[in-house]
Amino acid sequence: MTKNRHESLGLTDEQVLEMYRTMLLARKIDERMWLLNRAGKVPFVISCQGQEAAQVGAAFALNRENDYILPYYRDLGVVLAFGMTARDLMLSGFAKAEDPNSGGRQMPGHFGHKEKRIVTGSSPVTTQVPHAVGIALAGRLEKKDLVTFVTFGEGSSNQGDFHEGANFAGVHKLPVIFMCENNKYAISVPVEKQLGCAKVSDRAIGYGMPGYTIDGNDALEVYRVVKEARDRASRGEGPTLIETVSERLTAHSSDDDDRAYRGAEELSEAKKSDPLAYFATYLKEVNVLTDEREKQMLDDIMNIVNDATDYAENAPYAEAESALKYVYGE
Numbered sequence: 001m002t003k004n005r006h007e008s009l010g011l012t013d014e015q016v017l018e019m020y021r022t023m024l025l026a027r028k029i030d031e032r033m034w035l036l037n038r039a040g041k042v043p044f045v046i047s048c049q050g051q052e053a054a055q056v057g058a059a060f061a062l063n064r065e066n067d068y069i070l071p072y073y074r075d076l077g078v079v080l081a082f083g084m085t086a087r088d089l090m091l092s093g094f095a096k097a098e099d100p101n102s103g104g105r106q107m108p109g110h111f112g113h114k115e116k117r118i119v120t121g122s123s124p125v126t127t128q129v130p131h132a133v134g135i136a137l138a139g140r141l142e143k144k145d146l147v148t149f150v151t152f153g154e155g156s157s158n159q160g161d162f163h164e165g166a167n168f169a170g171v172h173k174l175p176v177i178f179m180c181e182n183n184k185y186a187i188s189v190p191v192e193k194q195l196g197c198a199k200v201s202d203r204a205i206g207y208g209m210p211g212y213t214i215d216g217n218d219a220l221e222v223y224r225v226v227k228e229a230r231d232r233a234s235r236g237e238g239p240t241l242i243e244t245v246s247e248r249l250t251a252h253s254s255d256d257d258d259r260a261y262r263g264a265e266e267l268s269e270a271k272k273s274d275p276l277a278y279f280a281t282y283l284k285e286v287n288v289l290t291d292e293r294e295k296q297m298l299d300d301i302m303n304i305v306n307d308a309t310d311y312a313e314n315a316p317y318a319e320a321e322s323a324l325k326y327v328y329g330e
Contacts, residue, residue, distance in 0.1 A: 004286050005282070009220060009224055011223070015289045016220075016288060017283070017293075019190055020076060022056045023219070024276060024298065025301050027052055029086055029089055030048050031089070033093055036309070042091050042093040045108065045192055045254040046252070046253040048076060048077055048248040050183065050274070051183060051251050051275075053177075053217050053246070053278070054216035055081075055222040056078070056150065056219055057220065057224040058222050059078045061227035062147065062221075063146075063147070064082055067119045067146055067149060068135050068148045068149070070121065070128040070132040070151070071128075072111070072152050072153065073109035073111075074153075075151055076089065079118055082117070082118055083092055087307070091104070093312065094312040094313060096315040097318055097322075102120070104317065114237070119131060125155070126160075126161035128257055129156075132148040132178075133148070133168050135173050137150045146175070148177070148228050149179065150165075152180055153182070154243070155185075156186075162168070165178075165231075170209050171206070174233075174235065174239055175239070177233060177235035178242065180218065182244065183246055186257075188252070188258070199211075199243060201242070204240075204241040211243070212240070212241070214245070215245060217246050217275040222244055225242055247270035247273055
């Protein structure tokens with residue numbers, strides 16, 4: 001690894017430490033969610049493990065005061081970087097009334113937060129893509145300097161919503177960053193049975209935009225490419241398609257048994273490219289992170305996760321009658 005890569009990208013020591021902290025927080029919330037699910041306390045988990053570097057590297061490259069994000073269901077790292085808290089996410093997991101995403105009405109992973117410009121997703125995959133394009137168009141009509149950032153899996157890149165959204169954004173040169181988080185499986189279908197082309201980014205040329213395929217385990221590389229895409233979009237040069245390639249370190253969800261389609265050896269090999277270990281190694285090589293500082297960071301994060309778990313578990317559920325709200329005009 002090259003020394004001090006982050007400085008050449010204009011990032012301070014404090015910023016890269018915050019990136020690592022956000023990745024670690026996402027991992028620890030996710031691990032706790034799995035334990036709660038197995039204990040019968042949380043109904044569903046869809047995991048970010050293995051994709052934290054792509055998520056956090058990208059989020060830090062955006063303007064977190066102006067830009068709109070339309071995350072897909074794995075994007076714990078993105079929404080944490082945009083200001084959601086461990087309590088927010090645990091309230092969603094436990095489906096409690098205070099859940100800012102949906103008041104406990106949607107499955108976990110359906111992120112939404114109006115004040116933080118996190119646009120609500122839905123269960124049918126890829127519907128967030130045309131929404132991102134529409135928001136970018138609205139921003140242009142209102143003469144606002146905003147970029148929309150939308151994520152999806154490589155399976156979603158085969159859906160009509162992706163192609164229609166990408167085509168419209170390309171035709172109108174809209175400020176959209178399309179980021180495909182390719183974790184090599186669409187539930188149980190491996191990537192070689194999903195794509196007729198070699199890479200998802202090969203599709204960019206058909207829509208008149210640049211396309212890049214990058215290492216999704218390298219937070220700094222993702223930061224660099226997303227920052228360039230944001231700068232392009234802000235200058236009025238149109239959209240970019242970015243494909244980050246990483247490993248999915250868990251089953252598709254808590255309802256999936258990936259042993260049916262993925263061998264133990266393959267998963268063991270995937271774990272060797274854990275993005276948290278990769279980034280921690282870099283930070284220690286450039287003397288930004290020490291073992292002592294890492295331990296303190298982990299202790300602090302576990303306190304946050306424990307607090308969030310206790311708070312959400314003890315928070316009240318919504319009143320049953322509230323299910324009738326927002327159905328008809330009131």
